Amino acid sequence: MKLLGAERRRTHRSDPASPNPNDPALDNALWVKQALEKLDPSEREILMLREYEQLSYSEIADLLRLPVNTVRSKLFRARLAMKTHLEPAEMRRKHAQD
Numbered sequence: 001m002k003l004l005g006a007e008r009r010r011t012h013r014s015d016p017a018s019p020n021p022n023d024p025a026l027d028n029a030l031w032v033k034q035a036l037e038k039l040d041p042s043e044r045e046i047l048m049l050r051e052y053e054q055l056s057y058s059e060i061a062d063l064l065r066l067p068v069n070t071v072r073s074k075l076f077r078a079r080l081a082m083k084t085h086l087e088p089a090e091m092r093r094k095h096a097q098d
Helices: 006-012 024-038 041-052 057-064 068-086 089-097
Strands: none
Touching: 024 041, 024 068, 041 057, 041 068, 057 068
16 A cells, blocks of 8 residues: 555654564554454554554545544544553453443
8 A cells, every 4th residue: 555654654663673572562563453453444544544654634534535524533533442452451440430
């Protein structure tokens, strides 16, 4: 998928020569990947365009042919779902009791 933000992505990412298998960041990346897979495809797409591709709301709206406010609301729901998927079960139970 060729997107407008390919240049932005290259400038924001550092390429490690060889990743350390004991690095906790790799474990975190796995959790994030699994949480992303649980999202609805439309939510995942908008979240990836915004956070990974670094596109603006208006660029995403133009690309997906949606109103900007729809992009904002879908992005809000996607972030909320990610938070739910990434939050430990104990924290979810605590919030449910409050």
